[in-house]
Amino acid sequence: MKPLIVANWKMNPISRKQAEHLFGSIRKEICGIQNVEVILCPPFIYLDFISKKTSKNIKLGGQNIFWDRQGPYTGEISPQMLKDMGCDYVILGHSERKKNFQETNEFINKKIKASLKSRLKIILCVGEESRNSFNEDGRWTGEVDLILKEQVLQCLEGIDEPQVANIIIAYEPVWAISTVESGCAATPNDALSASLLIRKTMHQKYNEKIARSLRILYGGSVDSKNAVDFMKEDGIDGVLVGGASINSSEFTRLVKAVSGQYLSAEQRNYR
Numbered sequence: 001m002k003p004l005i006v007a008n009w010k011m012n013p014i015s016r017k018q019a020e021h022l023f024g025s026i027r028k029e030i031c032g033i034q035n036v037e038v039i040l041c042p043p044f045i046y047l048d049f050i051s052k053k054t055s056k057n058i059k060l061g062g063q064n065i066f067w068d069r070q071g072p073y074t075g076e077i078s079p080q081m082l083k084d085m086g087c088d089y090v091i092l093g094h095s096e097r098k099k100n101f102q103e104t105n106e107f108i109n110k111k112i113k114a115s116l117k118s119r120l121k122i123i124l125c126v127g128e129e130s131r132n133s134f135n136e137d138g139r140w141t142g143e144v145d146l147i148l149k150e151q152v153l154q155c156l157e158g159i160d161e162p163q164v165a166n167i168i169i170a171y172e173p174v175w176a177i178s179t180v181e182s183g184c185a186a187t188p189n190d191a192l193s194a195s196l197l198i199r200k201t202m203h204q205k206y207n208e209k210i211a212r213s214l215r216i217l218y219g220g221s222v223d224s225k226n227a228v229d230f231m232k233e234d235g236i237d238g239v240l241v242g243g244a245s246i247n248s249s250e251f252t253r254l255v256k257a258v259s260g261q262y263l264s265a266e267q268r269n270y271r
C-alpha cells in the first residue's frame with residue numbers, strides 16, 4: 001500500500017483565485033510522484049473546478065456531508081452530490097465539527113452509512129481532547145483507550161465487514177491540532193500507541209485480517225519536517241494535514257519528503 005497524505009484545507013483559502021493558485025502550484029510540483037497517494041479536501045465550492053483539472057495521482061474528498069440523499073435540508077450537501085462532483089472520499093467526525101456543530105458519534109455513524117451507500121470512502125477522525133489523558137511521565141493511560149474505543153465502536157455501529165474496507169481511520173488528538181491553543185504534534189510513539197489500540201478494537205469487533213489491513217493516519221501539526229517520522233512507524237499508513245496543506249511549498253515539500261522515505265523503505269521491503 002502506498003502511503004496516504006490527506007490535505008484538509010478546512011475553510012481556506014478565501015477566494016477562488018487563491019484556491020486556483022494553491023491547487024495549480026501543488027499539482028505542478030507533485031504530478032510526477034506516483035509512490036504516494038494524495039487526497040485533497042478543499043471547501044465544497046472549489047471542488048468543481050479542481051475536479052476538472054486534477055491529475056491522476058490526486059484524488060478528491062469533501063470535508064463533510066449530510067446523511068440523506070436529497071431533500072429539505074437547507075445548507076447541506078449529500079454524499080451523492082459529492083460523488084457526482086468527482087469525489088472519492090469524505091472526511092467525517094472531525095473534531096472541529098464536533099466542537100462547533102455538536103456532531104455526536106451517532107450523527108457520524110449516520111453519515112458513514114449514507115456515504116458508503118454512495119460509494120464514498122470515509123476518512124474517519126477519532127481522538128481524545130486533552131493531553132491530560134497522559135500520565136505525568138507522558139505514558140498512555142487507560143482513559144485514552146476508553147475514549148478511542150468508544151468513538152470507533154459508536155461510529156462504526158452497524159457497519160458490516162465488507163464495508164469496512166472503505167474506511168480509513170485518522171487518529172487526530174484534538175490537543176495536537178495546530179490551531180488549538182498550545183497545539184503541537186504528538187510524538188510518533190503516541191501515534192503508534194493509538195494505532196495499536198484502534199487495531200485491537202477492530203480485531204475485537206471484526207477480525208484480525210480487517211485489523212491488519214485497516215489504514216490508519218496520524219493528524220495534528222504535521223509538516224514537512226515531521227511527516228516522515230510518523231510514517232516510519234509501521235502502524236501508521238499516512239498523515240492528515242491541516243495548516244501545512246494550504247501552503248503550497250510546505251505541502252509539496254511534505255509530499256516529496258514522504259515519497260523519498262517510501263522509496264528507501266521499499267528497498268528495505270517495507271510492509
Ligand code: PEP
Nearest residue numbers: 177178219220221242243
Ligand atoms: C486537522 O485539523 O485535521 C489537522 C490535522 O490540522 P493541523 O495539521 O493544522 O494540525
